[in-house]
Amino acid sequence: MPRTPAAAKADDLLAPLTLVVGDEELRVGRAVSEVLAAARRDDPQADVRDLVAAEVLPGDLPQLLGPSLFAERRVLVLRAAQDLDKAVVADLVDYAADPPDAVSVVLCHAGGAKGKALLTTFKGARRVDAPKMTKVGERRDFLRAELRSTGRQVSESAVTVLLDAVGNDLRELCSAASQLLSDTEGPVDDEVVGRYYRGRADLSGFAVADKAVEGDLAGALELVRYGAATGLAPVLVTSALAGSLRSIAQVASAGSGPAHAVASALGMPPWKVDKTRKQSRAWRPEGLSQALQAVAHADADVKGGAADQQYAVERALMAVVAARGAGR
């Protein structure tokens, strides 16, 4: 009995038509290779064609999808399917209406507005979503699922440490996870992760500024040197320092009202008011004044005023930490 698109199920890897929607390369690649692996399990001699949609001309399709002389399984992968020619889409519609046996087509669509009609045309087909992960939470979920895929116990803090250390690139996260799983045994906790991964990959100027206004000079210097090695621009550090000091001055002068009231008066999110309040306890106006002037000086230095930007930033950090105790 021929399989119809309407009957396609998510777990039927060899459905006549699979739509992979999204532009997260790693996940698109995985979805495609799942189909290919299933096809090869079914028939080790499977004939696989991987083409860029824009290169497929009208009339090519019947030839690509026609029954094979030796009756082996066929898989056709069309990349960037949003660029498909209209006539080719018409061929595809004909194909989907009456798919021959042992043929699978995978359409990779970037997920944008372009060629959206394609998705509605093949609404009933098997669909795999692979959008870019933009939120931290999504990456965290992805990484957790990745680590737990082999049934190992994984602590939440282990996920955090690994995310901090490896960064935001899914491919790197994924290979870090598989490396970790093959190198270790038993439950994965932060100690296990810490044995292999240390430091921070995506360091922001704010992390440095937080350390400095909290008086942790060693920590701030360590972070900023780490940042220098991983491409953190000095300008971002000075602007984050200025922002932190400015917030401290604002929060300190706003009085001790409830956080949400202060937050709405200053146009600051409440969590930031709480955090800044803690930081502001050690600061006096004179110290703030000294620190801000030092940061302004450093900002001019990193924008071409000094020969060594890194030195200018480190000097500003020292000045900020020194000013923290001043005026008491």
Place this chain on the structure above:
Amino acid sequence: MSVWEDLVGQGRAVAQLGEAAADARAVLEGSTARGAMTHAWLFTGPPGSGRSLAARAFAAALQCLDLAGPAGCGHCEACHQVLVGTHPDVAQVVPEGLSLGVEEAREIITRASRRPLRGRWQVTLIEDADRMTEQANNAVLKTVEEPPEHSVLLICAPSSEDLLPTIRSRCRLVGLVTPSGAEVAEVLVRRDGVDPAMAAFAARASQGHVGRARRLATDEEARRERRDVLALPRSLGTVATALAAAKDLVDAAKEESDRRTGARDAVERSSLETALGAGATGKGVTGSVRGGAGALKELEKRQRSRGTRTSRDALDRALVDLAAFYRDVLVVQLGTASDLVHGDLGEQAAVIARATTAEATLRRLDAVLACRAAVDANVAPLLAVEALALALRDA
């Protein structure tokens, strides 16, 4: 009225340029010239002294068609066209962004080497030439070194140091001076019909910047902005109020520049969109609009650069006013008999003068000047002004 009339207190420069224009006629007629005319001129002088006005007047005098009287009659067709900017043989270059790049400079010199349509001179006027990049300087240098016949280059910059020495040495210098308060006030009364008392105030408060004096004399908004700026020295009580005052100052500068450029940005954008086919129907429109995205981005980039410069200029003017205020304080402290720049705030200056020492005032003046340099060096404006407010408070 002659074309020189708008130049306030620049007698020497006017005489020099008048002579050159007369000599230029002799060159065109083929009679003996006395060497007063040359192909490249550098107009220098402090902001507001009328560098570009002088250059434009000179351009008009070169193109003037009323051969009976002295060059630059101000009423012939050519003079009029130059003054309103429609003369075909006078190109004015006004750098609006943060810098004038080499591509623009190349366009300028290509144009400068054309033959004049009206048969007199091909004049190229570059305003604010200090914004030329080094590459642009070098591109212009070629034209200055080997000038095409009948081509005249007029370059305006605050100081001759702003250009490459190689250009500087090939230009004849026209030095404009800061006009005196009396001269500025006189021109405000005569030309703009401003009340003499207001004219005297505006002339002093603008420190010889003619355009600024006119704005102060005629625009209530400009006077209000100046008062807001000069309120800063009174807001230095605590660190928090000093920071708030700094924020107000920067916001005001930003607002002023938005007001000046915002409407223009919108008009430019919508006319470009229309040119690209937005709002039209028919075959190919979507393609054209989509393909025009690059042009729109380019426009936005230019507009951002212009906006940054306008708000930086506004901030710089505020800082100049502030420096003048502390200069007034110093005048009071040292008991010299000089006029106060901000005469209307004499009392406030006297209060600060009594409460502090001259040393502190000098430190404050230094802080204001350091802040100007910092803004110019691309330091975040808010941070620079915050540091200034705190330094003023500490001094």
